[in-house]
Amino acid sequence: MVKHSVEEMQKHVRSYILVFLALMVLTIVTVAVSFLEFEGRLAVAIGVTVALIIAVIKSSLVVSIFMHLISEKKLIFIILGFAAVFFAGMIALPLLTESDQVKTEQSLPNFEVSTAKENPHNVH
Amino acid sequence: MEIPYTVEHRKDTGLFNAKLGIWLFLASEVMLFGALFSSYILLRIGAPSWPQGADVLNVPLGTLNTIILITSSVTMVMAWASLMMHDFKKHKLYLWATFLLASCFLVVKGFEYGAKFSHGIFPATSTYYAIYYTLTGLHGIHVICGMIVIGYLLGPGAKMWETKSEQFTNRIEIVGVYWHFVDLVWIFLFPVLYLT
Numbered sequence: 080m081v082k083h084s085v086e087e088m089q090k091h092v093r094s095y096i097l098v099f100l101a102l103m104v105l106t107i108v109t110v111a112v113s114f115l116e117f118e119g120r121l122a123v124a125i126g127v128t129v130a131l132i133i134a135v136i137k138s139s140l141v142v143s144i145f146m147h148l149i150s151e152k153k154l155i156f157i158i159l160g161f162a163a164v165f166f167a168g169m170i171a172l173p174l175l176t177e178s179d180q181v182k183t184e185q186s187l188p189n190f191e192v193s194t195a196k197e198n199p200h201n202v203h
Numbered sequence: 204m205e206i207p208y209t210v211e212h213r214k215d216t217g218l219f220n221a222k223l224g225i226w227l228f229l230a231s232e233v234m235l236f237g238a239l240f241s242s243y244i245l246l247r248i249g250a251p252s253w254p255q256g257a258d259v260l261n262v263p264l265g266t267l268n269t270i271i272l273i274t275s276s277v278t279m280v281m282a283w284a285s286l287m288m289h290d291f292k293k294h295k296l297y298l299w300a301t302f303l304l305a306s307c308f309l310v311v312k313g314f315e316y317g318a319k320f321s322h323g324i325f326p327a328t329s330t331y332y333a334i335y336y337t338l339t340g341l342h343g344i345h346v347i348c349g350m351i352v353i354g355y356l357l358g359p360g361a362k363m364w365e366t367k368s369e370q371f372t373n374r375i376e377i378v379g380v381y382w383h384f385v386d387l388v389w390i391f392l393f394p395v396l397y398l399t
Contacts (some may be wrong), residue, residue: 128395
């Protein structure tokens with residue numbers, strides 16, 4: 080374990096408090112931004128993107144300062160790099176199966192039929 | 204025989220064992236929650252319609268839970284920092300605070316679930332609720348498991364501070380890393396489920 084002096088730890092504590100305040104502010108921002116009404120077909124997509132950008136900022140603060148990743152050894156970054164690549168693939172590859180339907184109203188070939196069968200009372 | 208490298212760093216990894224272990228575990232947890240997020244995305248874009256989170260979920264309660272978990276992350280890291288400064292009393296206070304905040308999170312979640320159940324809304328009700336209950340339920344189970352480990356370190360596990368203080372400090376650090384991950388998942392879940 081790396082020995083930290085009390086003065087060093089006090090500096091860390093200061094950064095923890097600052098990050099806490101930043102996270103509180105960003106949480107308020109997240110909720111506030113959700114009240115913005117976006118126009119058009121991509122309204123939901125824009126809303127989700129904005130929410131995710133703020134979430135990424137918040138999680139970067141948590142990961143780098145609270146989880147000490149900012150001062151961590153290279154091996155951890157390599158492990159997380161692998162996880163990030165596979166995570167990106169896991170999100171992107173299924174999405175690519177829908178990519179040819181992005182411009183159309185229908186996103187599944189027989190969705191009218193399948194949803195009518197599975198969901199006759201149209202419960203959502 | 205003592206397990207080596209519980210405190211000293213291994214020369215090849217540059218870390219003590221548990222730190223490598225927890226990050227490897229978290230990498231697998233990223234895949235677990237990532238798979239569910241991927242399912243959520245696919246289900247949502249393939250659905251003929253999908254409710255706005257704010258119309259079906261309680262945004263104030265979700266915001267409260269977000270604040271609770273973020274605060275619990277701060278108290279968790281302060282519990283470790285207190286040990287690093289050899290202040291066991293402060294550490295205990297902060298660790299208890301973390302535990303209590305985690306239980307508050309579960310109580311709020313319990314109210315949310317209870318309200319839904321009393322209206323006859325269950326995972327089988329619709330695709331939206333299926334993925335909602337799955338995502339938040341799995342996250343809730345992670346909160347419970349974290350509480351069990353924190354509870355152990357508050358109780359019988361705390362004895363290690365007297366005999367092997369550095370190893371105990373490392374244990375708190377590791378639990379903290381797990382706990383921050385639980386907070387991270389919620390930081391993504393909250394806007395995705397409640398605000399979009």
